[in-house]
Amino acid sequence: xxxxxxxxxxxxxxxxLPDAFIIAVILTVIVFLxxxxxxxxxxVLMADHWGNGFWKxxxxxxxxxxxxVLGSILAMSVPVKSGLISIAKLAKTPxxxxxxxxxxxxxxxxxxxxxxxxxxxLVAREVASVVxxxxxxxxxxxxYSGMLIxxxxxxGSIPLKIASPSSDALGQLLNGQTVAxxxxxxxxxxxxxxxxxxxxxxILNMLMIPDEENRVGFEPKPIIPESIDKTTLTPAERMxxxxxxxxxxxxxxxxxxxxxxxxxxxxxxxxxNLCLLLLGLALHLNPHNYLTAMKQAIGTxxxxxLQFPIYAGIMGMMVGSGLAASMSEWFVEISSADSFPxxxxxxxxxxNFFVPSGGGQWAVQAPIILPAAEQLGVPINHAAMxxxxxxxxxxxxxxxxxxxxxAIAGLNLRQIMGYCTLILIWSGVLxxxxxxxxx
Numbered sequence: 333x334x335x336x337x338x339x340x341x342x343x344x345x346x347x348x349l350p351d352a353f354i355i356a357v358i359l360t361v362i363v364f365l366x367x368x369x370x371x372x373x374x375x376v377l378m379a380d381h382w383g384n385g386f387w388k389x390x391x392x393x394x395x396x397x398x399x400x401v402l403g404s405i406l407a408m409s410v411p412v413k414s415g416l417i418s419i420a421k422l423a424k425t426p427x428x429x430x431x432x433x434x435x436x437x438x439x440x441x442x443x444x445x446x447x448x449x450x451x452x453x454l455v456a457r458e459v460a461s462v463v464x465x466x467x468x469x470x471x472x473x474x475x476y477s478g479m480l481i482x483x484x485x486x487x488g489s490i491p492l493k494i495a496s497p498s499s500d501a502l503g504q505l506l507n508g509q510t511v512a513x514x515x516x517x518x519x520x521x522x523x524x525x526x527x528x529x530x531x532x533x534x535i536l537n538m539l540m541i542p543d544e545e546n547r548v549g550f551e552p553k554p555i556i557p558e559s560i561d562k563t564t565l566t567p568a569e570r571m572x573x574x575x576x577x578x579x580x581x582x583x584x585x586x587x588x589x590x591x592x593x594x595x596x597x598x599x600x601x602x603x604x605n606l607c608l609l610l611l612g613l614a615l616h617l618n619p620h621n622y623l624t625a626m627k628q629a630i631g632t633x634x635x636x637x638l639q640f641p642i643y644a645g646i647m648g649m650m651v652g653s654g655l656a657a658s659m660s661e662w663f664v665e666i667s668s669a670d671s672f673p674x675x676x677x678x679x680x681x682x683x684n685f686f687v688p689s690g691g692g693q694w695a696v697q698a699p700i701i702l703p704a705a706e707q708l709g710v711p712i713n714h715a716a717m718x719x720x721x722x723x724x725x726x727x728x729x730x731x732x733x734x735x736x737x738x739a740i741a742g743l744n745l746r747q748i749m750g751y752c753t754l755i756l757i758w759s760g761v762l763x764x765x766x767x768x769x770x771x
Contacts, residue, residue, distance in 0.1 A: 334536065334539040334754070335539065335540060335541070335542065335543075337754055338470075338540040338542070338617075338750060338751055338754055339542060339546070339750075340567065340750075341749075341750035341751070341754060342469075342594055342749075342750030342751065343751045345745075345746050345749040345750040345753070346746045346747070346750070349745060349746045349749055351744075351745065352462070352635060352639065352731035352732065352734070352735055353635070353638065353639060354746055355642060355731055356639050356642045356646075356732075357642070359643075359646055359685065359686055360382070360642060360649075362644065363646050363649045363650060363653075363655065363686055364378050364382070365668055366647060366651035366653075366655055367381070367649055367655060367690075369564055370655065370658070371653045371654045371655055371658070372552060373653045376651055377652075377653075378653060381648045381649040381651075381652030381653055382645040382646075382649050383645070383648075384648050384652065385644050385645050385646075385647050385648015385649065385651070385652065386641050386642075386644055386645040386648065387641060387644065388644055388648060389601055389640060389643075389644040389647070389689065390641075392541060392689065392691050393636075393637075393640045393641070393644075395602070395605065395691075396446075396636065396640070396689070397633050397636060397637065398605045398608075399445065399446035399604065399605060399608070400446040400449065400450075400629075400633050400636065400736055401445065401446075401626065401629045401630055401633055401721055402446070402605055402608035402609050402612060402629075403444055403445075403446030403447035403448075403449070403450055403608055404450045404625075404629035404736070405608075405612040405616070405622065405625045405626055405629045406447060406608055406611050406612040406615065406626075407447060407450040407451050407454055408450075408625040408628065408629065409612060409615035409616050409621075409625070410615070410616075412615065413454070413613050413643055415737075416451065416454050416455050417458050417460050419432065419436060419455060419458075420432070420455060420458035420459045420461070420462050421462055423459050423462065423463050424463065425463065425529050426463060426465055426466045426467065426541055426547075427538045427541060428463070429459045429462075429463040429466045429471060430466075430470060430471060430474050430534070430537045430538050430541060431534045431537070431538055432455070433452065433455050433456050433459055433474045433475050434474040434475070434477055434478070434533060434534040434537050435530070436451060436452070436455050436478075437451060437452030437455065437474070437475040437476070437477065437478030438477070438478040438481055438529070438533075440452065440478060440481070441478035441479055441480075441481055441482040441485060442478075442481050442482070442484070442485035442486065442526070442635055443485060443486055443487070443571075444485075444486060444487045444604060444608065445479065445482035445485070445487050445733075446487070446608075446736075447608070448478045448482060449475075449476075449478075449480065449520065449733065449736050449737045449738065450480070450736070450737075451475075451706065452472075452474075452475025452476060452478050452737060453472065453737045453740035453741050454740065455475065455477055456468070456471040456472050456474070456475045456741065457550070457740070457741065459471060460549065460550045464549075465544060465549070466547065466549065466623070466736070467541060467542055467546075467547035467548055467549075468473055468548055468549055468550035468741070468743070469548055469743060469747040469748050469751070470537065470540055470541060470542070470748075470751050471550075472539045472737065472738070472741045472743055472747075472748050473537070473748040473749075473751035473752050473755070474534075474751075475737060476728070476734055476737055476748065476752060477533055477537065477728070477729055477752070479724060479727050479728070479733060479756050480724055480725065480727075480728065480755070480759055481529055481530070481724065482724055482727075483721065483723050483724040484517060484522050484525065484526055484717070484718040484720060484724070485517065485723065486517065486604070487604055488516075488517060488690065488720055489689075489690030489691040489694065489720075490516075490690055490691070490694045490716050490717075490719060490720045490723075491511070491513060491516035491517050491716065491717070491720065492513075492604075493691060493694060494506065494510065494511040494516070494712070494713075495510055495511055495512060495513050496510065496515070496717055506702070506712070510711075511712055511713050511716065515711075515713040516713050516717055516720075517642055518714065519717070521714075521717075521766075521770040521771060524766065524770060525645075525721065525766045525767070525770070527762060528762055528766060529759060529762065529763070532758070532762060533755060533758070533759065536754065536755065536758055537751070537755070540751055540754060548747075549760050550741075550742070551723065553726075569620075571619075572618065572619050572620040572623075573618045573619075573620050574618055574619075575617045577618065577619050578613040578614065578616070578617060578618055578619060578622065579614070581610075581613060581614075582610050582613050582614050584739055585609070585610040586675055588606075588608065589603070589606065589607070589610075604633060612625075620624075631739065633736060634735075634739075635732075635735030635736070635739070636735060636736070637730070639732060639735075640689075643686070643687060643688055643689065643692075643732065644692070646686050646687065647686070647687045647689075647692055647696060650683075650686055650687060650696060651696055656683060656686075656687075656696045656697070657699075657700055659679060659682065659683065660679050660683070660696075660697050660700040660701065661700060663676065663678065663679040664700060664701075664704040665674040667704070668708070669686065669708045669709055669710060670768070671768070672704070672705065672708050672710050672715070672718075672769045673710065673714050673718040673767050673768070673771035674717065674764050674767050674771075675758060676697075676701055676705075676715055676716070676718040676719055676722065677718045677719075677722040677725070677763065677764055677767050678722065678764070679697070679722065679723070680693065680697060680718065680719040680720075680722025680723050680725075681722040681723075681725050681726040681760070682722075682726070683696060683697060683722075684721075684722060684723045684725075684726045684727065684730060685726060685730055688727070688730050688732040688733065690720065690723050690724075693719065693723050694716075694719060697719055698719075701715050701716075701719060702715065710771075714771040717729055717771075718771065721763050721767065725756070725759060725763060726756065728752045728753070728755050728756040728759065729749060729752055729756050731745050731749070731752055734752075741755060
């Protein structure tokens with residue numbers, strides 16, 4: 333039944349699903365029209381909301397691009413790539429290949445979502461070169477399924493945001509309080525949900541493997557390392573190949589991080605980006621290697637750079653017109669103290685279609701979710717993690733974050749989205765049930 337369902341959804345997506353950019357434009361039109369009809373906004377006013385929101389996430393966009401690019405560069409270093417090749421050799425059959433890619437991508441995504449996306453694609457490529465008769469689109473969707481747990485991991489935007497003191501509007505909603513990571517990322521309820529996903533989703537992915545005659549293979553092109561004759565290098569080129577340059581910057585960064593952590597400061601998006609930068613510099617050894625990897629990594633962020641402002645415009649319309657508030661308030665109105673976390677999870681999943689950014693989504697929903705949680709007596713950490721899980725959940729069929737993975741794999745969105753749909757259905761039922769009983 334699962335295999336038949338996967339084949340059905342794959343056929344539908346192959347025929348009807350357009351490019352991710354087109355989806356972003358369609359969502360823009362849908363929100364624009366909803367603002368006119370539901371919120372009784374004028375055409376000019378909706379256009380103003382779109383234009384005013386278009387550039388509002390530039391700072392956060394840069395953080396997200398850096399997480400992806402720096403994570404990609406780290407994954408392309410020789411030690412990490414060698415480790416990926418060794419890991420790929422553990423798989424001997426197509427089922428083992430799917431299991432391996434799923435588990436590795438989940439671990440990497442929990443550590444860092446950008447790193448997870450890249451590692452998932454790279455491991456899938458290496459596995460495809462080792463294990464014959466694998467279905468490469470399913471292998472890539474298995475790599476993408478690791479994103480289910482990213483927002484419950486170390487790079488989760490919402491838990492990191494509420495763990496850091498802030499004087500902005502969201503910080504004022506918390507009345508200057510902070511929520512420790514031990515109450516969000518490392519809370520036992522969160523770890524139970526992660527464990528349930530890590531156990532069941534790999535099994536689901538293996539059950540979706542199509543019959544052998546329907547499998548699409550892929551043979552990654554080998555990467556030939558650049559041969560350099562150091563005796564012919566100019567003084568400037570010798571500096572570019574000198575490890576001293578990298579490690580001077582690494583030393584400064586390590587001293588800063590030591591002081592930061594010693595003073596009690598926790599993880600933040602900027603701290604994670606700095607750690608990725610320093611690790612990448614150390615493992616690539618010299619500026620030449622690092623900059624070469626950066627040129628390749630930046631190419632994978634092209635879709636994000638183009639589409640993030642479009643989604644910021646959508647967010648501007650959702651917030652400015654009141655659509656996001658109306659949607660969230662409706663879920664709050666039908667909630668009780670027991671059902672509030674589940675309805676928050678579902679509302680976050682829906683909002684994520686229009687605001688595919690954990691931090692951006694928190695900016696939209698926090699002003700409604702936090703006061704409602706306080707009124708109903710729901711702990712802030714439960715409400716926040718319900719939003720985080722909802723955001724991660726519908727990423728399975730929101731194409732925004734799949735773009736870099738697909739760029740590395742050389743596939744299009746239609747080839748993986750059928751499998752991602754089944755993952756969405758199962759994980760939605762599983763996460764909602766656990767949130768209801770645990771929160």
